[in-house]
Amino acid sequence: MGQEFTAGSNAAIDWDAWLHANSPRLMLYARQQTRTEYDAEDVLQGALVQLVYAVELGELRGGQEQWLPWVVSAIRHLATDAARRQATRLSYEQNADTPSEEHNPWLRSALDDEMRRRHVESVLRTLPPDYAEVLILRIWEELSFRQIAEVVGDKLHTVTSRYRRAIGILREKLAANPIPE
């Protein structure tokens, strides 16, 4: 995965390295925001293209630390647009297969504990979408609560309480249904 870009005014930017470091977690958020893996890829690609334009045309203020929350916001907007378009294809959706965790996993285990990954992920997928969204943005996208509030368009205390509740629900569900040994 190592192609070096040479064109452009921002030659110092190593887009390849940035993509390599961030695309998996951005894809995680895109998956959570969309219905299918294909939609997630399309949305992420669209968001990245928007980022490139914003950076190269000098429309994005701040340094590279601003890129991640910026792309997260773009993913959210594009996913909303995509969902709106999909709503007009209701009959297709009703017949479509629901994307399964097995085929499109959100997560992987750092400890190669596949059983544990599947268990946690299956519980995560049962959370209300806005709860799961805040958890993902906080845990894996590593955004601050203030940044999350900006992304989702809610007040700071709403986001923090949603996060606390999400963690609480997750804890209860995992306690009621422990990870198989």
Place this chain on the structure above:
Amino acid sequence: MNAEQSEHELRQLLPAELSQVTFSRLQAAVHAARSEACEIAHAEATLRETSAPVDVTAAGMSRVRATLLKAFLRVNRCREHRQWCRYASAAACVLLSAGLITLFLTMPCSDEVGVCPQGEAVLPEAYTAIAQRRIVPCDMPPPPPHHHHFDAPHHHAPMPPFYGEPHEDACGHCEYNVIYHDSILFKDTDNTVLYISVPNAGTVPFEEVI
């Protein structure tokens, strides 16, 4: 298990890796977008540089015109009509304000040329120019290949490939500058006709025009 432990548990899991196919797709998209954005940024910078005051010397005027046309040719390669539209308008405004052209005629099919009815692609200066009738949306068909105005002795530049059927009523616009589907024709204050092509019509080498 408390909240911190739960967080810790979750952090033990990592986002799923992207497949090589998916990563390559994203990488290619970023690469392509960057190339386009760089071209636009360059054209934008060129246009900014050449927003020269009107009282420039003749040599300066020539430089402004040359740079603007280079910028035009650059954005001409951009696949995004919206961006092209924006910079065509911007460049037209600069040409007008510098006195290099007296009128900028556009076709009403606005996704291809300078005037966009949705407004998002047009700079505010373009609206002013339109209000002052210096940029004129024009639905006249292009002039015929052997139109008498283009056979006039002062037209030294090679003529662009003409588009559409001959239409004698178009002659009223030939005194100024004509833009039509596949080419833009400028007549500057020295009565030199300049033209560039627009998307999907190929690019006219700049040196041939000047």
